[in-house]
Amino acid sequence: MSCSVFIRRSVDVAKSILEDLRSIMDEGLERYGLDREKKRIAVDRADDIEEGDEAEVDLLESTRIQINRAKEENQRLRTYLNQITGDYLSLQIRYLEASKRGPNRLLTQDKINNCPELEEADDLVSLSLGMACSSTDRKKEDKRGQRLEKMFCHGEGLALGLACKFETSNPSADNCSEEEKKETWPLGQVSKTMRRDKDNVVSQQNPLKRARVSVRARCDTPTMNDGCHWRKYGQKMAKGNPCPRAYYRCTITQSCPVRKQVQRCADDMSILITTYEGTHNHPLPMSATAMASTTSAAAHMLLTGSSSSLSRLDEAMADLQSGNERTSDSIRPRLLHPPNTSFSCTSTSCPTITLDLTSSHQPSSSSSIFSGFSSQYPSTTTRYPTASHHSYLQKTLQDPPQSGLGLPDSISAATEASTTDPGFQPTLAAALKSIIGSNYCGDTKHFTG
């Protein structure tokens, strides 16, 4: 994963934000145009109003107030757009600088090591070298792609992973032809060598990368329906549990590194323990985003211990609990700490965080929930507000005038977050899609004040 790819990612995210904002701005300007027409009519009518006609005067006054509000709204949007444009240009400049200077100049190795998203991209590159080169694999991928097309068309998918976008543009892809030469190796040997190499790369890059998120939930079915497509690749009897443990891998794309283990709780057979490992590197069906964002947030928090991840996890858990409710009504206030939710952290060789959706107690605050955890994994410093990314963006976009955080502040904070927090970008993409999709398309009530 090179610096230039990272910067390109950021530029891409900024581009998408910019495009969304432009459409918002266009809508606002369109409304403003209509309001100006109203004003002209009102002024014409005002000439005809006789003195003492209070009703007409009131109407005129209210129209004027509305016009002024629309003006203010558009002014704010213009400022917002300018700020985003500036940030985008700044990112573009940084990207060009980075391109000139060569890779890994802007980011220190330490930062790269501590960035799960970048590591995932590394995985993607290495996997694409070994697994997507043969013609048979390509055929399989094509068919899978056709299936996926059915799943994600009509805007039902959300791009939670950014890595896949840059796969083809990565210079490392040139090595594919070299890998193809190795196809003369015995199949098993190639497979095992690749597996070991991958594991080695993973372990050398960051031992904490193997963070796991365990979800305990009451479930009658053999597996929890989390919206993803899984293929079972193994089953084992685990020590201390009469129920076998099943191993699944995500099959939405062939290169997706995500695995899950499913096992019944030994104490309570009605409880299903699903343990997720890895991050999806492909768009997810809408039905899978709740679980994916929850596990992603939890894993990120486990790796970084940052307070922002904590609140992000909190939001994701709320999403998970409320299902798809929010997709139909995104303005509805949401519980910060959904009931029947508790958290725990187990210390194993692979750090694992457990999200318990079965217990009935309601935690009083996030910080107290994770007090033990925090001592084990000290929080990292975050430079953006403690509100979670999703809710933070919702608040910023949905309620700019009333929010305590001014727009320039929010933009700079969001920009900082997008560049400093690896988990921010997927959340940002999801949040923007859900917010803009549900609120701004076809419903501009927000802008009229």
Next chain:
DNA sequence: CGCCTTTGACCAGCGC
């Protein structure tokens, strides 16, 4: 026929 599950074998890591 293709996809998926099952299941025995293999391998790595870890503790003794």
Next chain:
DNA sequence: GCGCTGGTCAAAGGCG
């Protein structure tokens, strides 16, 4: 070094 355990592979068989 050995045994145990967890995790993965891949051939075989089932199913639609």
